[in-house]
Amino acid sequence: MADVWQGRFRNNLLRRLPETSLERFAGRLERIELPRLYQLSSPHQPMEHAYFFENGIASVVVRSPEGQHSEIGIIGRDGMCPTSAVLDVDADPFSIHMQMQGQAYRIPVPDLKAVLAEDREVHRLLSRYTQALAVQQAYTALSNAVHHIDERLARWILMCHDRADGSDISLTHEFMSIMLAVRRPSVTTALHVLEGKKLIYSERGVVSVRNRAGLEAFARDAYGECEKEYERLIGTIVSRSVI
């Protein structure tokens, strides 16, 4: 298994751990396939494993008692979940599921906690990621409050694009409407706006980014701040082509 530790991870957290820290994970990490809609976590249910994503996108969603929901976080190979494990909490009120199919290395939560307890370096990195995700949450809250739907959609597409391998994002409008906490037809019309500006190409079940820079410009101040903060806290994500 030695070669696994030789920078073969795509997950940006695992990649940034020193060899000695990675060795503590030895034999405890298990590679797993995560199909679309795979439920990683349900509200108030203790999670058995923590996931370090190699690929694909997971979505953290919060739901109100009356059934309204909103996405509060999005995790790809930039991160892991649940951060509650890092904070020594058994369960949280969120549900986490795969938005785009992918793979991850997972580790039983008790094992992760053991590693966290014995290795300052691991603890420090995952703590910083926890902060990065909190910052993402904060900007999501801001965006929900002050930005228009099409800007929020642009933001969201950009965040997915950051974590996807190609320029395609495979999702239905229905699904995006849940993520953005808006009506489904509102997604349709917002997509048309972006498509009209040649920023994306949209067809049944798929959105393709055509003009990334243009999308960023369109999203205005909705996009960028928490990405900068991630870079500061964790560091740049090495792009796939480099790997």
Next chain:
Amino acid sequence: MADVWQGRFRNNLLRRLPETSLERFAGRLERIELPRLYQLSSPHQPMEHAYFFENGIASVVVRSPEGQHSEIGIIGRDGMCPTSAVLDVDADPFSIHMQMQGQAYRIPVPDLKAVLAEDREVHRLLSRYTQALAVQQAYTALSNAVHHIDERLARWILMCHDRADGSDISLTHEFMSIMLAVRRPSVTTALHVLEGKKLIYSERGVVSVRNRAGLEAFARDAYGECEKEYERLIGTIVSRSVI
């Protein structure tokens, strides 16, 4: 200073620490008066002290590059700030200021980090509070997305009421409009709705809660979830009358 440790704290975190842990803070805690609008933290500026509030209300606000802002967290004697210190991060993109005047015990951040490093109990409690605050953020994001202004105002008044000593909350409409990320006149009309239902009494610079249960009913599913989670993670806040 011995008597300070004898359950004299009003801060719910300090109150929940065992005597042995509290002794580690000995001599490092400094009581400080926090006037209204006192700036505890500015975006991207490292904080010098961490604050454990005895009284009053602090507000965590995030601002977009173009100057739009929204409150993402509210902290009283239920908690402390900055949680970034718990996560071993030097600075965060938020600004924190006093919304209602109060007092706190503060400790230099490096000293707090030292205590965190040497005392598992302290680290565990503050980690759990960090999670509680993240949950609050998440529900704020949800509320911003799906609830009407008057419901969000009710939620916000309830959260302030939880942390205030009496039933009065001294704030201008202008201020509340920033917290809720809405227009100032929208606050005025929303307050009139609540006042019309005899849930609150509102006059220049002050809002008084008249019917707490009614307010909770009015707020519907906007209020309650993250409070339950706080209780589960940390425990009940002992009310002032008991102290």
Next chain:
DNA sequence: GGGCGTCGGTACGGAAGCGGACAAAGGGGA
């Protein structure tokens, strides 16, 4: 190749909230 379930496009009335502006009321200082 026909049928059905899922997904996307569109339409329409209505409500909520914004932007902006202005007037009234309270209250502190000179």
Next chain:
DNA sequence: TCCCCTTTGTCCGCTTCCGTACCGACGCCC
């Protein structure tokens, strides 16, 4: 007491978005 500044109340037109409904298109399965 008067003035001025802060705070609150109100108004109007306008935009955005919702709720709801319905239809068309795609594509999978039998």
